[in-house]
Each structure stands twice: as structure tokens, then as C-alpha cells.
Amino acid sequence: MPYMVQKTNRKEFKMKKFKGFIKKEFYHIFRDKRSLFILFGMPIAQILLFGYAVTNEINNVNIAIFDKANDAQSEKIIQNISASNYFNIEQIIYNEADIEKSFKKGKVKAVLVFEPKLAKKLTKDNKANIQVITDATEPNTATTIINYVSVILQKIQMNLNKDIKMPYQIKAQTRMLYNPELKSVFMFVPGVMTIILMLVSAMMTSISITREKEIGTMEILLVSPLKPFQVILGKVFPYIFLSIFNALVIVVIGYFVFRMPLEGSYFLLGLESVLFIVSALSLGVLISTISNTQQTAMMISLMGLLLPVILLSGFIFPIESMPRPLQIFSNIIPATWYIIILKGIMLKGVGIAYLWKETLVLIGMTIFFIALSIRNYKIRLE
Amino acid sequence: MSIKTTNISKLFGKTEALKNISFNVKENELFGIIGPDGAGKTTLFRILTTLLFADKGTASVANFDVVKEYIDIRNHVGYMPGKFSLYQDLTIEENLEFFATIFGTTVKENYDLIKDIYVQIEPFKKRRAGALSGGMKQKLALCCALIHKPKVLFLDEPTTGVDAVSRQEFWQMLKKLQKKGITILVSTPYMDEAELCDRIALIDKGEILNIDTPQNIINKFDKQIYNVSAKKTYKLLTDLKDYQHNYSVFPFGEFIHYIDKRKDFNKSDLYNYLEKKGNENIIITKTKASVEDAFMDLMKT
Numbered sequence: 077m078p079y080m081v082q083k084t085n086r087k088e089f090k091m092k093k094f095k096g097f098i099k100k101e102f103y104h105i106f107r108d109k110r111s112l113f114i115l116f117g118m119p120i121a122q123i124l125l126f127g128y129a130v131t132n133e134i135n136n137v138n139i140a141i142f143d144k145a146n147d148a149q150s151e152k153i154i155q156n157i158s159a160s161n162y163f164n165i166e167q168i169i170y171n172e173a174d175i176e177k178s179f180k181k182g183k184v185k186a187v188l189v190f191e192p193k194l195a196k197k198l199t200k201d202n203k204a205n206i207q208v209i210t211d212a213t214e215p216n217t218a219t220t221i222i223n224y225v226s227v228i229l230q231k232i233q234m235n236l237n238k239d240i241k242m243p244y245q246i247k248a249q250t251r252m253l254y255n256p257e258l259k260s261v262f263m264f265v266p267g268v269m270t271i272i273l274m275l276v277s278a279m280m281t282s283i284s285i286t287r288e289k290e291i292g293t294m295e296i297l298l299v300s301p302l303k304p305f306q307v308i309l310g311k312v313f314p315y316i317f318l319s320i321f322n323a324l325v326i327v328v329i330g331y332f333v334f335r336m337p338l339e340g341s342y343f344l345l346g347l348e349s350v351l352f353i354v355s356a357l358s359l360g361v362l363i364s365t366i367s368n369t370q371q372t373a374m375m376i377s378l379m380g381l382l383l384p385v386i387l388l389s390g391f392i393f394p395i396e397s398m399p400r401p402l403q404i405f406s407n408i409i410p411a412t413w414y415i416i417i418l419k420g421i422m423l424k425g426v427g428i429a430y431l432w433k434e435t436l437v438l439i440g441m442t443i444f445f446i447a448l449s450i451r452n453y454k455i456r457l458e
Numbered sequence: 459m460s461i462k463t464t465n466i467s468k469l470f471g472k473t474e475a476l477k478n479i480s481f482n483v484k485e486n487e488l489f490g491i492i493g494p495d496g497a498g499k500t501t502l503f504r505i506l507t508t509l510l511f512a513d514k515g516t517a518s519v520a521n522f523d524v525v526k527e528y529i530d531i532r533n534h535v536g537y538m539p540g541k542f543s544l545y546q547d548l549t550i551e552e553n554l555e556f557f558a559t560i561f562g563t564t565v566k567e568n569y570d571l572i573k574d575i576y577v578q579i580e581p582f583k584k585r586r587a588g589a590l591s592g593g594m595k596q597k598l599a600l601c602c603a604l605i606h607k608p609k610v611l612f613l614d615e616p617t618t619g620v621d622a623v624s625r626q627e628f629w630q631m632l633k634k635l636q637k638k639g640i641t642i643l644v645s646t647p648y649m650d651e652a653e654l655c656d657r658i659a660l661i662d663k664g665e666i667l668n669i670d671t672p673q674n675i676i677n678k679f680d681k682q683i684y685n686v687s688a689k690k691t692y693k694l695l696t697d698l699k700d701y702q703h704n705y706s707v708f709p710f711g712e713f714i715h716y717i718d719k720r721k722d723f724n725k726s727d728l729y730n731y732l733e734k735k736g737n738e739n740i741i742i743t744k745t746k747a748s749v750e751d752a753f754m755d756l757m758k759t
Contacts, residue, residue: 096559292543
């Protein structure tokens with residue numbers, strides 16, 4: 077009798093069952109093009125997308141010049157601006173009406189208007205005006221353009237004033253720590269890593285568990301000697317590996333392609349990532365206990381997990397500038413804490429001594445989710 | 459007793475899916491639950507396989523209580539749900555191996571039990587389950603349910619959606635399995651399959667109408683049935699239903715089964731009536747009752 081054998085060799089059989097289950101899971105994953113894409117295509121696509129396309133920096137922005145002065149001074153300023161990498165002079169405008177036209181065509185993001193007799197006014201009145209008109213349909217880009225132009229103009233002004241001694245002068249000496257060039261990639265790499273781990277761990281597991289419910293195999297698994305926790309563990313285990321692999325890929329791309337620094341301990345980074353993965357997996361299991369179809373599982377994962385991670389975790393919008401209720405809400409998102417930890421380790425190079433609080437919160441959340449999903453897991457169909 | 463149920467009732471909201479179901483299945487018996495769709499067959503199976511709780515009543519399978527000793531039951535029964543529930547993206551071989559592993563056994567160990575069935579699908583063992591025909595899927599599902607040599611086998615509508623030849627083969631396999639000492643509880647909406655069971659329970663709207671051997675059920679049916687056919691079957695059916703002396707009329711294969719109310723029924727009366735109504739090629743012959751006739755009669759009362 078098979079069950080007699082099972083009693084004598086219990087441990088060995090348990091291991092075999094577990095291995096058999098995991099083997100089956102890997103078949104599912106590697107035979108489904110959709111999950112393969114989410115697992116391996118998505119991380120790379122996202123990180124490259126965020127790294128290259130979605131960025132707050134400006135580079136070679138097309139602008140137009142309307143030079144009513146046409147003198148030595150205006151020429152000098154235009155030269156300075158076109159010499160910088162930030163702007164590319166796309167168009168020269170000769171009358172007022174063309175300003176609006178070129179904006180409407182969408183060719184340029186900004187127009188610089190030099191007032192007539194600029195050089196003369198500067199020497200006579202010690203004052204001259206340059207108007208900066210920007211296309212504010214993209215507010216972030218518009219503000220950044222204004223800032224960049226102001227900096228260039230300030231430099232020119234300082235050059236003009238270098239022989240004159242100002243009576244009083246207060247200068248702000250700024251220094252940007254940890255990300256001196258204000259590279260947005262440094263924000264996006266931890267963010268994308270968090271999103272991908274959440275997506276792979278929570279969404280993929282919740283979908284793969286509900287798929288068994290949908291096709292009816294869960295019924296058979298329930299009427300088998302497998303205990304519920306063995307089923308769950310078997311379903312979750314492959315995704316731990318895949319998630320770790322994904323985290324590795326993102327860190328490597330971040331490091332080599334975007335020169336993302338990695339100041340802190342690799343070991344701590346790994347441990348914290350595993351902790352976050354486990355918390356996301358337990359969320360995935362929790363979602364699968366409350367949904368009966370793959371579609372619901374996916375919707376809950378996307379709306380309930382992914383959206384808050386993107387919008388409220390501080391990944392894109394700073395938590396400090398959110399309304400108070402959302403600030404409080406952001407505290408219950410595990411991703412918020414993981415992003416703090418990631419930035420701490422990668423950019424500041426701090427150790428557990430500075431991150432123990434965030435780590436504890438994450439551990440607490442993980443335990444809570446695991447307990448809740450065990451409690452919610454049904455050993456029957458109702 | 460292999461399966462014992464006493465006064466099982468189950469409510470889904472306000473609808474009574476099962477009402478006071480009581481029956482026993484003996485050791486090594488091939489027992490059929492016969493009834494139309496929605497009769498409560500699947501619910502009954504799910505209660506017996508520990509997947510659902512009954513609201514009232516008790517049940518035991520292989521002498522284990524379905525509520526308290528559900529883990530023991532899950533170790534000792536084979537279950538084939540109504541819907542094909544194997545992994546479509548795994549091959550025949552991989553499916554079988556997977557189920558052998560989770561039941562703590564190997565395909566080799568119990569190969570003799572599934573051999574007769576497995577050899578029929580073995581040529582396709584590298585094919586994914588999703589690409590199999592209905593008959594092959596069903597054979598694979600049976601192999602997977604048998605691989606751990608269960609004491610009791612639950613088959614919920616195993617032949618639904620399977621062609622006639624495969625259905626016949628399937629029942630031959632069940633008979634063979636029975637000889638190997640396995641108790642089988644099978645449900646089906648097909649009345650012709652009922653006659654292949656040792657005993658059957660006729661079930662409709664959550665109630666058991668009768669439990670007996672198929673032969674006894676047929677023997678107890680004392681009304682004379684006539685096979686009636688004509689050129690246009692649908693017209694014939696409506697005309698028969700309009701006939702004032704009809705007791706029951708229902709289509710049965712290529713014929714229509716007709717029972718008359720009168721004791722002194724004369725075939726020529728009916729023939730004349732049908733001819734007057736404009737039916738052509740009318741044939742009326744006496745025929746023996748089947749389980750289906752008995753069932754239709756039970757459902758009337």
C-alpha cells in the first residue's frame with residue numbers, strides 16, 4: 077500500500093512531493109509566453125524606459141530665438157545658450173505672431189525674446205530684459221527650462237560684474253549630497269525595482285493560485301494528501317527565486333547602464349530584498365484567497381497594489397507634498413519602507429544601524445500578511 | 459459499508475440543493491447516481507469528497523467521517539471532478555507523474571492498476587493535455603485519479619462530452635477496476651449507462667426517488683410502452699401529446715415512447731387518430747421498459 081510506504085519514509089516523501097510540485101510550477105511558468113514576458117521582459121523594459129524616457133532632466137530641448145536687439149550683447153548670450161548641451165536653437169523668429177505659431181506647431185518648448193537695443197540699455201540703465209516664454213502644457217519641463225536659462229543668464233551677469241565690487245552680497249553655497257547631479261535615474265532604479273518585485277511576487281502568485289481554482293485543479297489538490305500550506309509553499313517558492321533574479325538584473329542594469337551607485341552592503345541589500353519579496357508574496361497569497369478568477373486577482377493586484385506603489389510610495393511623488401490622509405496611508409504600503417531602505421543602502425551607503433526601524437516595520441507587515449492569508453486560506457470549497 | 463450517508467441536506471441560499479439524502483454503498487460496489495443536470499449530483503460528490511459541508515446529516519467514506527476525519531478521506535479516495543481538471547500545459551506523462559508524486563507514490567508502483575487504460579493514451583504521452591480529444595482527456599483523468607490505488611473512486615459525470623465509443627470503453631474499464639477491489643461511485647445524466655451499474659440511485663431536484671438494482675427498477679415498472687415513429691417526428695410528438703388518452707409521451711432516441719391511460723388500449727385506435735392528423739409512415743410497436751422510462755415515470759409523480 078502506498079500510504080504504508082509513506083509512513084516509513086515520511087521525510088523523504090515530503091521532500092519528493094515538494095520537488096514534484098515545484099517542477100510542475102516551473103513547467104507552467106516556462107510554457108506560458110505571457111508570464112515569461114512579465115517575468116523577464118518587463119523588468120528590463122521598465123528600467124530602460126524609466127531610465128531613458130521618463131525623466132525630469134532636459135537635454136537638447138528645442139527652443140526658438142526672437143532677437144529684436146541684434147547687437148553684440150544679445151549675440152553673446154545666444155552663443156552661451158547654444159553652447160550648453162541643454163538647448164538646441166531650432167528656429168529664429170522675426171515677428172511676434174510667429175511666437176504663438178511655433179508653439180502651436182509643437183516644434184519648440186520655449187522662446188527667448190530679447191528686447192530691442194539690449195546692449196545700449198545695459199550700459200545706459202544697467203538693466204536689460206530677456207523674456208522667457210515656455211510651453212506649460214508640460215509644467216515640469218517648463219519650470220526646468222526656466223531654471224536652466226536663469227542659471228545661464230546669471231553666469232553671464234556675473235562675468236559682466238566681475239570687475240565691480242558689490243557692497244553687500246549673500247551667496248547660498250549649495251551642495252547636493254548623494255545625488256549631486258540630481259539624476260532622476262537614482263530615484264527610478266529603486267522605484268522600478270520595487271514595482272517589479274511587487275508585480276512578480278504578488279500579482280504572479282495570486283494569478284497562478286487562482287488559475288488552479290479556475291481550471292478546477294485546486295479541487296483535486298484539496299482532495300489529496302497535500303496539506304494547504306504545502307500547496308501554497310509550492311506555488312510561492314519558484315517566485316522567490318525569480319524575484320531575486322529580477323532584483324539582481326535591475327541592480328546590474330542600474331549599475332552598469334545608468335551608473336547607479338551601490339554604496340552600502342550587498343549582503344544587506346539582498347536580505348532586505350528577500351524580506352520585501354516575502355511580504356509581497358504573502359500579499360499575493362492573500363489576494364488569491366479572496367478572488368476566484370485570474371481576472372479578479374489581476375485587477376486587485378493592479379488596483380490594490382501596483383497603483384499605490386507607483387503613486388503613493390514616494391517613488392514618483394514626494395510623500396511630504398501629499399495631503400495628510402494620503403501621507404498616513406502611504407505608511408501602510410510596504411513599498412514605501414522598502415524604497416527608503418533601498419535609497420539608504422544604494423545612495424547613502426548606510427547600514428542596519430540606520431535602517432532598523434524600516435526593517436522592523438517591514439518584518440511586522442510580512443508576519444501580519446502571512447498570518448492573515450493562513451487564516452483566510454480555505455481547506456474546502458466554501 | 460464503503461459510503462454511508464444519512465439525511466444529508468444542503469442549502470445554497472434559499473434553494474435546497476439536497477434534501478434528506480440517505481444511501482449506502484457496499485464494499486466493492488459500482489454505484490450510480492443518476493439524474494438530470496441540476497439534480498444535485500455534483501454537490502453530493504463534493505460533500506462526500508470533503509470539499510463542502512452538509513447543512514444537515516452525516517456521511518462517511520471508507521469508514522471515515524467526512525467532517526472530522528477529512529484528512530484520512532483525502533488520503534484514500536480518488537476524485538475525478540465533472541470539469542476536466544488537469545494541467546492543460548503539461549503533457550500526459552507529466553500530469554500522471556505529478557499526481558503520483560503528490561500522492562507519495564510512483565507511476566511504476568501502481569502501473570498494473572492503470573495499465574489497461576494508460577496503454578491507450580501512451581502513444582501520445584508527450585502531447586500536452588490541452589491538445590487531447592475528449593475521450594483521451596477522460597482516460598488521462600481516470601489514470602490520475604487512480605494512480606495512488608484509492609479505496610473509493612468518485613467519478614462525477616465522467617462521460618459527459620465524450621463520444622459514444624469512448625463512453626462504452628470507459629464503462630468496460632470501470633468494470634475491470636471494480637474487479638480489482640475498488641468501490642466506485644459514479645454519476646451520470648445518461649440513462650443507458652445506469653444499466654451498467656450494480657445499483658443506482660435516481661435523483662431529481664435534490665431528492666432521491668428510488669434506490670435499487672437497474673433490473674429491479676425495470677421489473678417494477680408495470681406499464682406497457684409503445685415505440686411510435688412517423689415521417690415527421692416533431693409533428694408526431696405534438697399530435698401524441700394532444701391525444702386525449704395519453705399517459706406519457708417523450709422522445710427516446712429515434713422513437714417516441716408512448717404510454718396509454720386505458721387498460722384496453724388498442725393500437726389501431728391510435729393509428730387511426732395519427733393518420734387522420736396527417737402523419738405518414740406510422741409504425742407502432744410494443745417495447746420493453748428501460749431505466750429512463752422508470753425515471754420519467756418517477757419524475758411525474
